[in-house]
Structures are given as structure tokens and as C-alpha cells.
Amino acid sequence: MEAKAYGGALGFPSDICLNKIGRKQSAFATRTVYGMKVIDLQCRTLLTAHKIRTFMGLSHSCKDHHATTFGSSYSRASFDEDWLLKMKGDKISSHLDGRSVFLVGMMGSGKTTVGKILSEALGYSFVDSDKYVEQTIGGTSVDHIFSQCGENFFRDYESEALQKLSSMRQQVVATGGGAVVRPINWEYMKQGVTVYLDVPLDALARRIAAVGTESRPLLHFDSGDAYTKVFVGLFTLSKKRAQSYASADVTVSVLDIAAALGVDDISDVTPTAIAAEVLVQVEKYIHGNTMSMQMFP
């Protein structure tokens, strides 16, 4: 396949590639192109690509796609990840037979970020259910809907959105974090495969505190320590929702991915690695279902 077909990182500026592979930018910010830090980064990146390949169960050798010389560019390894993901995505896509994928999980768990990557890998469209609701209500933001009309009003539109989206095929849907609380929504989402992104609250609080809570009305706060307030808000919500998230067909745990990749800090687990694990788990789920259908015809 040609490089452009993957929508990959070839030709992207190196900083974007760094973002894509999710390394901590600060650690590599002051680098010289042919210096040691570049070599260190590329070694780590190739290692990660190798681990992801093993992790995804891809036996195909993609030696030719690896950077053959260190210090040439960052984009190769990132391209490698994209390429592996696309390979796996093509395979799973044929097994999914058009069924959509619904991502559920707490606010900030990466449903939108991972969902976009996943949709590219599967050759599916990406839909954010919050955006869908906003468009239905004439472009009004979720935050505005909550403050002007209340949460129930939003939830009604959210259910309507999920009902509509469940009748469509070949879509990766990033749902809102609270979509799981209404049982009727599960009936809609179960038309496809549901995937729970399980991310520790501490990481969620750090992510949300970093970007602010403007677009997340259930976590609004006026002043004080952003991290603590977000953490407490998330903790309360997650206790109420834990059982609902457990209803998903597939759970993808970022802690498990970190352990499998041998990284200590879960902020080193990239959205691409998470998307890869989603594909692996969805494949297992489909395979399991096919096996039980064969066993109990």
C-alpha cells in the first residue's frame, strides 16, 4: 500500500510526530537532530513499535518500513505505528461486518482522541455524540444546554442522538461520559460493539485540569485547586457509573496496556497504543461470539 493511504505521519513536522507517538515533549524538547537525544528517542520509538506489533499479534514483518538509520527522521516510527494499526483495522473491519463501535468511559478518558484514530484504522466515520446533540440543537454548546435547560433536557437529546446513530453503520461513536446511565441507551449502543476505556481517575483529573472544565458542566468550579476539585467530581460520578461501564462488551484498561508495554507512567501510553488495544480486544470479542455461535448452533 502507498504511504498516503494510511493518513499517517509521513512528512509531518517532527513535533507533530512526537505528539502522535505520545512521548513527553519536555523530555525531548531540546534536541539536536543528529544528537544523542534523537537516537535515544528513536530507539525507544522503534522499541514501542515492536512491542505494539507483538501486542497486536501481527506476525507480518515490516522491517522495510523501519528507519534503517537512526537520526534520519522521527516520522518513520510513527508511520510504522499507523501502518500496523491500519493493517489490524482492515482485518477487524471485515469481521465487524459494518457494525459500529461505541466508545464509553468517563470524561477525559480519550473517547474522542482514540475514537478518531480508531475510525481511520477501521475505515469508519467518526462521530462525537456531544457534537451531534449540539448540531441538533442549532449549534448550542453542551455547556449552554446544561446551564439553560438542565441535565435531563440534554440526556433526552443524547438518547435521541444514540438512537439515530445506532441505526447507522460503520461508525466509531465517541459517546458522552454519562450516556451509560440510561438503560435505553445500552439498547441503542448494543446494536454495535461497546468499548469501555478504563483510565485511572488521577490521570483523568490531570488531563481535565490541564485543559479546563469550560466544556464539562458537571465538573465546573469557580476557584481553588483545579486538580483536586476535578478529581473529587470525577470520583463521585465514577462511583455512580462503575456498574454501567462494566456492561460494555469490551473493556480496555490503560493500566494493563502500560504493563504490557513495560512503561511506568501511564501518560506514556499513547492514543495509538490504546486504539491498537481496542482492536485487539474487539477481535477477541468477535471471535468469542463466533466460537459460541459455532458451539451452540
Ligand SMILES: Nc1ncnc2c1ncn2[C@@H]1O[C@H](COP(=O)(O)OP(=O)(O)O)[C@@H](O)[C@H]1O
Ligand atoms: N492517551 C492519552 N494520553 C494523554 N492525553 C490524552 C490521551 N488521550 C486523550 N488525552 C487528552 O485528554 C483530554 C481529553 O481527551 P478526549 O479524547 O477529549 O476525552 P473524552 O472524549 O473521553 O472526553 C484531551 O486534552 C486529550 O488530548
Ligand SMILES: O=C(O)C1=C[C@@H](OP(=O)(O)O)[C@@H](O)[C@H](O)C1
Ligand atoms: O460525564 C458526563 O455526564 C458528561 C460528559 C461530557 O462528554 P465527554 O465524556 O466527552 O467529556 C458531556 O456529555 C457532558 O458534559 C456530560
